Amino acid sequence: MPQVKGSKQYHMVVVPHRPVRRALIIVLLLVAAGAAVAASYYWGYHQGMTQQADAVAERDRLREEVSVLTRESEELRQQVANLRLGSEVDQQASDEMRKEVIKLEEQIAALEEDITFYRGLMAPGDNNTGLTIGALNVIGTDIPREYEYKLVVQQLATDHQVLSGYLNFNVVGRRGEQTETIPLHELSSQVDNEDIRLRFRYFQNIEGRLTLPEGFEPERIELMAQSTGSDRKTVEKKFGWLVQEL
Structure with a gap:
């Protein structure tokens, strides 16, 4: 057969035609995919x-x-x-x-x-469900200007799921003639930053000690809690500065 100068030549390979083998491979792949789907379903069902x-x-x-x-x-x-x-x-x-x-x-x-x-x-009321700020107690100690605080944050629900979010805890008062707001992490060595992490199913206790700076006279405590996720909720609450004595 004459060849055209400069053209690329390809070699032809003859392979056997096996339709049964090809169909078997397809069936095996479908069975493996079905088994993987079934395993995923039963694993999720067991976790739930x-x-x-x-x-x-x-x-x-x-x-x-x-x-x-x-x-x-x-x-x-x-x-x-x-x-x-x-x-x-x-x-x-x-x-x-x-x-x-x-x-x-x-x-x-x-x-x-x-x-x-x-x-x-x-069994909460119909109009009072989700993230809620509960009781707050401030208790005096033997050390001047040092106090214990105990706060309960809770979830009112008929079907409790794990709730995540954060809480802001601020002490509002006066220093001289100026109003001043101090976040808890500046008053307590037990709190690292302004957003206190929340993660609980029923309730979470937040407690520790805080020390007020000299010259600062507290008037109230302002709290703001926010849940994260699809059902996000924000609640705020203010408490007057009331100290329980030991």
Whole structure:
């Protein structure tokens, strides 16, 4: 066969035609892809069931705590009733008995507050769900201008998922004639930055010690908490500067 000068020549290769082998390879690839999809589905299903079981166990634990607290509250109420009845019979009741009554009533109030707190976590009102700022306590210490703080941030929901977000904690007051706002991380060595990280399912306690600078007179505490994610929520709350003594 004559060749054209300068043109590139290609070698032809003859291969056998195997349609059955090609079809078998395609079937095997489809089976492997189906197995991978099924494995992914069952792995995700197992993970979801595990998380649901953890949430149910945590809910049952909280219900048991509410039941125990309710029983203790009723027992203390009965003790108070018995002591009051004895006091009415004997008008010369001792100071020790009256102090015991006061102590028991304080314990009842604390237990009822805990019961209300746990019940609110498990069955909140329809218009009061999601991220919520709870109680704040500022407690004096033996060291001048040094205080303990205890704050509860909670999630009110009927189906609790892990909530993430951050909290800003600022002390507002006056230094001379000027109003001044000081973030918590400048007052407490236990806080690293302005945004305090939040991550919890039911509630999170934020506590530590803060020291006020000389010349600064506090007036209130301003809090702002924000959750992240698709159901983002921002809540703000202000507390007057009220110190509980030890």
